[in-house]
Amino acid sequence: MLQYSIAVIPGDGIGPEVMDEGLKVLTAVEEAHGGIRFTREIMDWNCQYYLTNGRMMPENGLDILKDHDLILLGAIGAPEVPDHVSVWELILPIRRSFSQYVNLRPVKLLKGLESPLRYKSHADLDFVVVRENTEGEYSNMGGRMHQGTPYEMAVQNNVFTRYGTERILRYAYALAEKRPTKSVTAATKSNGINHSMPFWDEIVKEISLEHPDVRTNLYHIDALAAYFITRPETFEVVVASNLFGDILTDLGAAIVGGLGLAPSANINPERQYPSMFEPIHGSAPDIAGKGIANPIAQVWSLSMMMDHLDLPEISALIMNAIEQVVQEGKVLTPDLGGKATTRELGDEIVRHIYLGTR
Template sequence: MKHYAVAVIAGDGIGPEVMAEGLKMLKAVSEIHGGLAFETRSLPWNCQYYATQGRMMPENGLDILREFDVILLGAVGSPEVPDHVSVWELILPIRRAFQQYVNLRPIKLLKGLESPLRYKRHDDLDFMVVRENTEGEYSNMGGRLHPGTPYELAVQNNVFTRYGVERIVRYAFKLAVETGKTRVTAATKSNGINHSMPFWDEIVREVSLQFPQMDTKLYHIDALTAYFVSRPESFDVVVASNLFGDILTDLGAAIVGGLGLAPSGNINPEKTYPSMFEPIHGSAPDIAGKGIANPIAQIWSISMMLDHLGHRELGKLVLDSIEAVLVEGKVRTPDIGGSATTRELGGAIREQLYRRGG
């Protein structure tokens, strides 16, 4: 029996609701396989914890997480706690301390769904975005000066290191090779950001020389966002800096059906530290507690987790089960045109899993 220790941070808003369905799916995967055991531990680190403790996780929180194989996150955020507190005191410290320098997000139109881009088919919308996850525009460098005065100022520094850029770009090329793809596209803005982006471009070109079989292109971010809409079929693997990748992946989620369908992995490829898997939809306080949140992104993130752990056949089984329910079309949450509850959709996906894997 192979055992995996899984830290569970359900978080805020709809996080606990979708996480409950994700954990049921994880149990079902274990039962179907017969040789895997997922030992989960729930950690109550969220905005309510912040309200009582004055911090998003305990002082030794990273030490606690370091002992796990992987981390499952639901969603973090509350109207009562500013986002720069909830994100910067929980999610970003985890990503950085555990060198989760790859944020991997599939942009895939699932079978059974139609894209808002009505003229695009499923084969047109199936690529990966690799986002640099530990430096770039979200680096905690800078500050404010002369607060409360007419000459108050704020400085936020972008930090791009050769080490950081090289490893994320190389990961993107290796991912293309491993998945049988032929195209790598890099986002830039070197015509407007005259130091960090030319540096990024130079490293992309240097690394591309090691992969001469790849069709490598650099596009300015404004043009690239337009191409995501007008010609998404031209992409296989897209690599971008922290900010650009963040924007592109939300757009990518929109063109394949919405944030409720969008998973992500914060990955430490070397597996020196635990990686973290999560939906990207946020805590959605407007629908929290109503039982109508879409659990697909959370369940799909578990599929990505299984891929990362080396169980790709199980990851595919989970994804196939999601698509089978969508193709059938009987059980859907309101965000994708139905009236089902979170539990009903999660249960339908598990039923498909047992049917296919039993």
């Protein structure tokens, strides 16, 4: 019997709603597979916790999480708490303290859906973005001076280390080695950012020499964003710095149906610490409590979790269930043109999981 412990952080807004469906899928996997068990510990760490306690998680929060094998996150953010507080006091400390330096986000058009991109098919939209997750443009270095005066200024420093850059590129190239056409596309902006990006480019070229059978393309971020729209079929593995990867993956989600369909994995490849799995959508306070949020991104993140656990059959079971429900088109939430509730869509995915094991 395989056993794993999961720290569950439902979060804010629609987070608890989509998390409920994700946990139902976990239960279905346990019952359908028979040889695996997931213990769950629910953490009430969210913006309400912050308003009550003045912090996003307990002082020993990271120590609590460290004792688990995995972390499952719903969504964080509420109008009452500034985003730089909720993100910088919960999500980013988890990513950095647990060296979750790989942010993995698939850009895949599910069967049964049409892309907003005219003439682009499912075969054209199936690649993955590897985003550096712990340094780069989101480094906590800088500050503000002379606030409230005409001389007020803000400085935000980008930090690119050789160690951090090499390891994210090596991960991307190792991933590309397993893909059909073995190609890596790296995002840069060395024509405008004259220190960090030429440094990034140099290391891309160095790591590419270690993988002579992998084709490498190095594109400026503005051109690359355009290519996401005009020729997405040319991509297999895209690797980018923290900010560029963040922007590209939201664009990637848009071209395959929206943020409600976009999962992500924050991975510590060495497995020294727990990795974290989550949808990339926000807490969507405008629809919270209405029961219409799309739970597919949360459920899809569980498929990514199974891949991380080296359980490809269970990962495929979850993905097949998602795609069958979408292809049938009978039980879909409003963002996909249907009338189903969050719970009804989750129940339908669960039903297909059981069908997939008969």
